[in-house]
Amino acid sequence: MDKKALIEALNKDIENEHGAIVQYLTHAYAIGEGEMACELEAIAREEMRHLDWLAEAVVEMGGTPSLQRGHTRMGGGSVQEWMKNDVLLEEDGMTPYREQVAQVDDPKLKRLLKRILADEESHHADFQHFVEKSARESMTDQRGTLDDRTVEILNWGIEHEYTVILQYLFHSYMATDHEVQEQLQDQAINEMQHLGWLAEKLIDIGSSPRIEHTEIDKSVDMKQMLTADISIENVVAKRYDEATKELQDAKIVKLLSRIRDQEVYHSEVFQDLLAELKKERGSA
Ligand SMILES: [Fe+2]
Ligand SMILES: [Fe+2]
Numbered sequence: 001m002d003k004k005a006l007i008e009a010l011n012k013d014i015e016n017e018h019g020a021i022v023q024y025l026t027h028a029y030a031i032g033e034g035e036m037a038c039e040l041e042a043i044a045r046e047e048m049r050h051l052d053w054l055a056e057a058v059v060e061m062g063g064t065p066s067l068q069r070g071h072t073r074m075g076g077g078s079v080q081e082w083m084k085n086d087v088l089l090e091e092d093g094m095t096p097y098r099e100q101v102a103q104v105d106d107p108k109l110k111r112l113l114k115r116i117l118a119d120e121e122s123h124h125a126d127f128q129h130f131v132e133k134s135a136r137e138s139m140t141d142q143r144g145t146l147d148d149r150t151v152e153i154l155n156w157g158i159e160h161e162y163t164v165i166l167q168y169l170f171h172s173y174m175a176t177d178h179e180v181q182e183q184l185q186d187q188a189i190n191e192m193q194h195l196g197w198l199a200e201k202l203i204d205i206g207s208s209p210r211i212e213h214t215e216i217d218k219s220v221d222m223k224q225m226l227t228a229d230i231s232i233e234n235v236v237a238k239r240y241d242e243a244t245k246e247l248q249d250a251k252i253v254k255l256l257s258r259i260r261d262q263e264v265y266h267s268e269v270f271q272d273l274l275a276e277l278k279k280e281r282g283s284a
């Protein structure tokens with residue numbers, strides 16, 4: 001495989017991992033609290049690591065990681081059908097990895113693809129087990145249809161969090177300074193926590209999380225990316241703050257206040273990085 005085809009193939013893998021993360025998280029949130037939800041979230045976290053490793057490989061080869069959400073199998077009228085769809089999604093993902101392991105010559109990349117394939121085989125077995133378990137334990141969809149101002153705000157929060165997760169990951173892959181990369185990755189992980197808290201709260205109050213994102217800043221210059229990241233943090237910190245004043249539910253206000261404080265922290269971290277960068281480059 002030539003370099004261009006290989007980058008394209010790895011980007012397709014990244015897209016598939018992205019789709020799998022969203023599908024498994026959707027299922028985890030929808031079945032509510034419990035052991036199986038935790039296991040689904042743990043699998044989604046492994047897919048995030050795959051995405052991360054593949055994105056780094058793409059950048060190492062001079063490519064740009066894709067931010068598209070790939071193929072999913074979101075249908076299914078019962079938890080058991082969802083688990084069957086998760087089994088199938090793992091099968092969809094394993095096929096290209098098997099082909100790539102056979103085709104790739106570079107020993108480091110081959111080892112990485114083998115490692116990911118082994119993880120997918122393990123997930124495949126886990127999901128087969130969950131097909132049985134969900135039926136045995138008569139698990140049901142815990143999502144409700146409540147649709148009010150609180151739901152609107154929490155889903156706005158999810159949309160924002162999902163957007164910045166992708167944006168900070170993308171910026172971290174394209175950044176050339178180690179400290180900037182580290183901080184962007186760290187804050188992206190924190191934004192994943194925010195997304196999880198908001199989604200769980202939505203299930204809690206009898207509604208359903210909507211996992212969609214808005215436009216992502218794709219700057220590749222570190223000054224430009226940090227400027228965009230500071231700007232989005234300041235805007236959302238203000239919106240979360242307004243929401244804490246608008247809503248009445250004490251637990252929700254506490255949750256949104258905590259997220260707001262962390263957004264302010266993110267903004268300050270990014271401001272420090274930008275100031276350092278400007279000092280190093282000797283220009284404003
Ligand atoms: Fe994966
Ligand atoms: Fe956040």
Ligand SMILES: [Fe+2]
Nearest residue numbers: 233262263266
């Ligand atoms: Fe943030």
